[in-house]
Amino acid sequence: MSTKHLLFRIESRYFAIKLIFVKEVILHREIEAIPKSSPDIKGIFNLRGQVIPVIDFSRILRVPGPEAKKPNMVVLESEASSKDFGFQVDEVIEVIRIEEDQLNHQIDSDKNLAHFTYAVLADHAQHPDKIIYVLKDELSIGEVETAASELEQAS
Amino acid sequence: MLNLKKVIERSRLIYIFLFVIITAIGGVSYYAISNSSSLFTQYREMAIDSNVAKALLNDLMFLRLKVKNCIQYGTEDSKDQFYKRLVGVNESIQKAEAAIQNPERSRLLAESKDLFSKYQDHFAELVELTSDKRDLIDSFEEKHKKINEVLRKATFASEADKNLALANYWQFYIELNKKKDSYETVGEEKLMEFKGLAYAASPTNPSIRKMLEDDYRDVTLRLNQIVNKNIEIKASVEQGLDRIGPIIAKNLKSISDSIQKVQDTLGPKLVATNETSQALVLIMGIVGLLFAIGSVYFVNRNMKTITSHILRLVNKLNRNTVQVTSISERTAASSKSVSESSHEQAVSIEETSSSIEEMDGMAKKNLESVAEATRLTSDMKTVAEKANQQMSDLVDSMSQIAKSNQRIEDLSSVISEIERKTRLIDEIVSQTKILSFNASVEAERAGEHGKGFAVVAEEVGNLAKTSGDAAKEIQEIVAKSLKEVEGIITTNRERVEEGARITDGSKQVLEEIDSTCRQVLSKNEEVLNSTNEQFQGIKQINIAVSELDKATQDNSHVAQETTVVAEELEGQALDLASIVKNLNQLLGKDASDEETADLAESTGDSVQAAQRSKKNLSFSASPKGRVGNVHQLSQASSQTAANEPAHHQESEPQTFKKAANDPWDEI
Numbered sequence: 001m002s003t004k005h006l007l008f009r010i011e012s013r014y015f016a017i018k019l020i021f022v023k024e025v026i027l028h029r030e031i032e033a034i035p036k037s038s039p040d041i042k043g044i045f046n047l048r049g050q051v052i053p054v055i056d057f058s059r060i061l062r063v064p065g066p067e068a069k070k071p072n073m074v075v076l077e078s079e080a081s082s083k084d085f086g087f088q089v090d091e092v093i094e095v096i097r098i099e100e101d102q103l104n105h106q107i108d109s110d111k112n113l114a115h116f117t118y119a120v121l122a123d124h125a126q127h128p129d130k131i132i133y134v135l136k137d138e139l140s141i142g143e144v145e146t147a148a149s150e151l152e153q154a155s
Numbered sequence: 156m157l158n159l160k161k162v163i164e165r166s167r168l169i170y171i172f173l174f175v176i177i178t179a180i181g182g183v184s185y186y187a188i189s190n191s192s193s194l195f196t197q198y199r200e201m202a203i204d205s206n207v208a209k210a211l212l213n214d215l216m217f218l219r220l221k222v223k224n225c226i227q228y229g230t231e232d233s234k235d236q237f238y239k240r241l242v243g244v245n246e247s248i249q250k251a252e253a254a255i256q257n258p259e260r261s262r263l264l265a266e267s268k269d270l271f272s273k274y275q276d277h278f279a280e281l282v283e284l285t286s287d288k289r290d291l292i293d294s295f296e297e298k299h300k301k302i303n304e305v306l307r308k309a310t311f312a313s314e315a316d317k318n319l320a321l322a323n324y325w326q327f328y329i330e331l332n333k334k335k336d337s338y339e340t341v342g343e344e345k346l347m348e349f350k351g352l353a354y355a356a357s358p359t360n361p362s363i364r365k366m367l368e369d370d371y372r373d374v375t376l377r378l379n380q381i382v383n384k385n386i387e388i389k390a391s392v393e394q395g396l397d398r399i400g401p402i403i404a405k406n407l408k409s410i411s412d413s414i415q416k417v418q419d420t421l422g423p424k425l426v427a428t429n430e431t432s433q434a435l436v437l438i439m440g441i442v443g444l445l446f447a448i449g450s451v452y453f454v455n456r457n458m459k460t461i462t463s464h465i466l467r468l469v470n471k472l473n474r475n476t477v478q479v480t481s482i483s484e485r486t487a488a489s490s491k492s493v494s495e496s497s498h499e500q501a502v503s504i505e506e507t508s509s510s511i512e513e514m515d516g517m518a519k520k521n522l523e524s525v526a527e528a529t530r531l532t533s534d535m536k537t538v539a540e541k542a543n544q545q546m547s548d549l550v551d552s553m554s555q556i557a558k559s560n561q562r563i564e565d566l567s568s569v570i571s572e573i574e575r576k577t578r579l580i581d582e583i584v585s586q587t588k589i590l591s592f593n594a595s596v597e598a599e600r601a602g603e604h605g606k607g608f609a610v611v612a613e614e615v616g617n618l619a620k621t622s623g624d625a626a627k628e629i630q631e632i633v634a635k636s637l638k639e640v641e642g643i644i645t646t647n648r649e650r651v652e653e654g655a656r657i658t659d660g661s662k663q664v665l666e667e668i669d670s671t672c673r674q675v676l677s678k679n680e681e682v683l684n685s686t687n688e689q690f691q692g693i694k695q696i697n698i699a700v701s702e703l704d705k706a707t708q709d710n711s712h713v714a715q716e717t718t719v720v721a722e723e724l725e726g727q728a729l730d731l732a733s734i735v736k737n738l739n740q741l742l743g744k745d746a747s748d749e750e751t752a753d754l755a756e757s758t759g760d761s762v763q764a765a766q767r768s769k770k771n772l773s774f775s776a777s778p779k780g781r782v783g784n785v786h787q788l789s790q791a792s793s794q795t796a797a798n799e800p801a802h803h804q805e806s807e808p809q810t811f812k813k814a815a816n817d818p819w820d821e822i
Contacts, residue, residue, distance in 0.1 A: 004599055006592065019599045025592040027585070072589070092588070094616060095595045 002097040005134065007127070008074060008089040010057070011064040014127070015089075016098060016134045023077040023084055025092050028070035042088070047075065050084070057087035066090045096126055103134055162457050169453070173446045180439040187432035194425040200256065201418045207251040208260075208411040211267075214244045215407065219400050222278060225285070226392065234282055241275060260410045267406045270399050277395030284391060288384040292335065295377040299328055302370050327371070331378045338386050340379045346372070472734045479727040486720045511693055521686045525679045532679070536672045539665050546662050553654045560647040567640040574633045577626055584623040591616035 005016040006025070024047075031043040031054050042054040052075060058065035071088040103119035121132040221237040248268050255261055306324055311317035334341060594612030598605035 004595070006596075019596060022592075022596045022599075024596060025589050027589060092592055094620075095592065095613065 002099050005096055005098050006074070007093045007096050007132065008072075009091045009093060010089050011067050013063055014093075014130050014132045016096065016121070016132050017074075017076070018135075019095060021076050023075045026073045026075065026086075029073055031088075045073075045086070053083075053085045055085055055087050057089075094126075096124065098124065098134060103136070162461070166453065166457075170450075173449075177439065177442060177446065180435065180442060184432060184435035184439055187428065187435050191425065191428040191432050194421065194428055198418065198421050198425055200254075201414050201421065204251075204255050204257070204260065205411060205414040205418070207247070207254045208407055208414065211244070211247045211251055212404065212407045212411065214240070214247050215400070215403055218244055218274075219396075222281070222396055222400075225278075226281065226388070237278060244271065255410070257413075260413060263406045263410050267403045270403045270406075274396065274399045274403070277391065277399065281388065281391055281396065284384060284388045288381060288388065291377060291381045291384060295335075295374065295381060298370065298374045298377060302328075302367065302374065305367065305370070328374075331375065334378060335381055336385065337382060338389065340382045341375050346375050468734065468737060472731070475727060475731050475734060479724065479731060482720060482724045482727060486724060507696065511696055514689065514693055518686050518689050521682060525682050525686075529676060529679050532672050532675045536669065539668045539672065543662070543665050543669075546658060546665065550655070550658050553651055553658065556647065556654075557651045560644060560651065563640060563644055563647070567637060567644065570633055570637050570640060574630065574637065577629045577633060580626045581623065581630070584619050584626055587619035588616060588623070591619055 004019040006019050006022050007014060007016050009015075026047070029045045029047075031045050033043040034041060034053075037043075040056050040060055042056045044051050044053050046052075054073070056065070066088050068090045071090055072092050073086045074089055074092065075084055075086040077084050098121065102121055102124075107118055107120070118136055119134045121134050122130075124130070124132055218237070218240050221233065221240050224233040225237055227233075248264070248271065251264055252261075252268075255264055302324065303321075306317075306321055309317075309320075311320065331341070591612050594615065595609060598609035598612055601608065
């Protein structure tokens with residue numbers, strides 16, 4: 001059973017997310033910072049009259065952020081919080097198919113930040129020379145915010 | 156007048172007398188000091204000998220201590236310590252042999268050395284005996300352990316019997332062990348007594364019993380062997396080491412005592428000798444001082460009068476000598492100047508004549524050269540004009556190259572335009588890509604219904620990717636072309652600039668050549684004029700040569716003056732001879748002495764020489780008649796070799812000096 005995933009790159013790392021969670025891919029947009037917000041939230045932007053929050057995905061993952069001057073944006077549709085949100089990527093590469101049984105190295109993320117799991121895929125048929133981090137479930141901005149507030153209280 | 160000879164004779168006698176006195180005192184002092192020095196050396200040797208003997212005695216004492224340790228403990232360590240100490244003793248003996256020279260002490264030392272070697276032999280024997288004893292003890296202990304073992308394993312009537320048997324045996328063993336260091340053996344009766352102890356409670360097995368009986372005998376025999384060894388060691392020590400040790404100590408002590416005795420007598424003697432030599436040196440110093448004061452007084456009194464007499468004479472002599480020297484210098488200078496100037500004149504006249512001839516030839520040649528130069532210069536001017544024309548052609552073609560470079564630059568801007576367009580395509584491609592992703596997203600959302608649409612979206616994405624790759628390739632090619640075109644433009648521009656620079660330089664050079672040609676032409680004209688002037692100059696030189704003759708006449712006047720100066724010189728030389736005679740009398744010598752005779756002879760020689768020079772110079776006052784001939788010199792030098800002998804006597808200036816061969820002397 002294969003699932004369609006959107007393959008994208010942040011700095012030198014490759015990530016894949018199920019296409020069903022993606023709402024839209026858009027070109028570069030200027031982001032406006034929100035006063036007194038969590039450092040995991042980069043800001044907001046206007047998408048055809050809808051305010052979309054932008055999370056700092058690379059900060060949550062604790063990896064280096066996008067290096068492009070005008071990064072693309074991937075907007076996800078979150079069912080859990082019924083809210084859409086986006087994050088910046090260097091480049092959206094293509095739509096690929098990933099077999100479910102290929103993902104056997106499942107890793108849970110840090111519980112303090114966002115609740116999601118991901119698997120490492122190192123031998124994809126179209127990209128055999130790359131390591132792809134496959135996000136297994138949807139990302140939820142509500143959970144990110146909760147985690148951020150919990151972290152602040154803890155510190 | 157004071158006679159210097161008598162004064163010297165008197166002072167010589169006094170000096171000899173005083174010298175003899177000082178030498179005598181010096182001799183006595185030397186004898187006393189050397190005596191004291193030899194005594195001191197002896198004393199020092201004694202001190203060294205005494206030290207060495209004492210050190211040896213000390214070493215011996217330590218050695219004997221080591222022997223005692225060895226007998227007492229019998230360990231390897233105590234043996235090593237003895238040998239280590241023995242090395243020190245041998246070194247001390249060698250030192251003592253080198254230091255001690257006295258025959259009696261040397262004999263005692265040699266004896267001690269022999270005894271030392273014997274001592275060493277005895278010690279080796281002792282070591283051997285001790286080692287034997289240790290082996291015997293080991294075998295004794297071994298046997299004991301064996302018996303103990305047998306008893307432990309043997310079967311007894313009861314455990315109590317066994318314990319009793321062991322206790323009895325141990326008592327027997329302790330009794331034996333006590334006697335290990337004694338000098339008394341265990342006899343048969345004692346053995347029986349010990350056996351009784353052992354049998355008190357015996358094992359039931361008769362064969363073991365028999366075996367034990369043998370063992371008891373055997374262990375007792377071994378103890379007896381140890382005791383015998385003890386007796387042997389004691390005898391060896393008494394015979395060897397204890398006998399030799401004290402003899403060596405006595406010998407060394409007697410060496411030390413004998414040195415001490417000699418030192419006691421030598422000390423006071425040395426002190427007395429030192430005092431004597433001190434007194435003698437003091438006396439010699441006083442006598443030497445008195446002698447020095449006396450000499451200074453005596454010499455001072457006599458030398459004052461002699462010196463004043465000699466100074467007066469020397470002053471006078473000095474004045475005369477200065478006069479004679481200045482006169483001689485004047486004479487010599489005059490003669491030399493007459494000779495040199497005559498010679499130089501003749502040579503100059505000859506050189507002048509040949510130079511004039513050369514100048515004539517040169518002037519003609521100059522005229523020809525100038526004509527040739529003029530022709531060549533005009534040719535060169537034509538060539539330079541042609542080159543100038545070529546240069547301007549070159550400049551034209553260069554400007555053509557510059558124009559085509561401009562066109563290449565235009566091409567470069569076209570390529571830049573292509574690059575911009577390609578970038579636009581690239582942007583469109585990325586937008587298309589995004590569009591295809593969003594289409595995929597929408598198709599996925601539509602689920603089953605969106606499957607066809609998903610295929611379309613995928614195709615669009617693929618197309619966008621292909622276009623993107625193509626656009627990227629175009630961009631790369633364009634960037635490469637642009638770089639190359641820019642390189643060509645820069646190189647061309649640099650070359651055109653350099654060409655222009657070179658052309659400008661060449662043009663300037665050609666113009667310079669042109670102006671130089673003009674200058675050469677004008678200079679040629681100047682050369683022509685000056686050559687004509689040269690002809691006039693040659694004529695004037697001829698006139699000047701005749702004037703030179705007059706100068707030769709003046710030379711004769713100089714020669715006359717020389718004659719008068721020579722006469723004066725003669726008078727001064729005679730005065731000098733009489734002064735020398737006076738000086739000799741003052742120095743106490745006869746007028747007939749060799750040196751005076753030599754002096755008088757040399758004075759006479761100088762007078763004769765002065766007369767000779769006067770005679771030689773007298774002929775040079777009359778060479779008239781040569782004057783007319785000088786006028787013809789320019790012609791004479793150019794004539795053939797066949798005519799030369801006829802003119803030789805008149806034109807050769809060197810013959811002027813030779814009085815005897817010169818034909819002018821006859822005239």
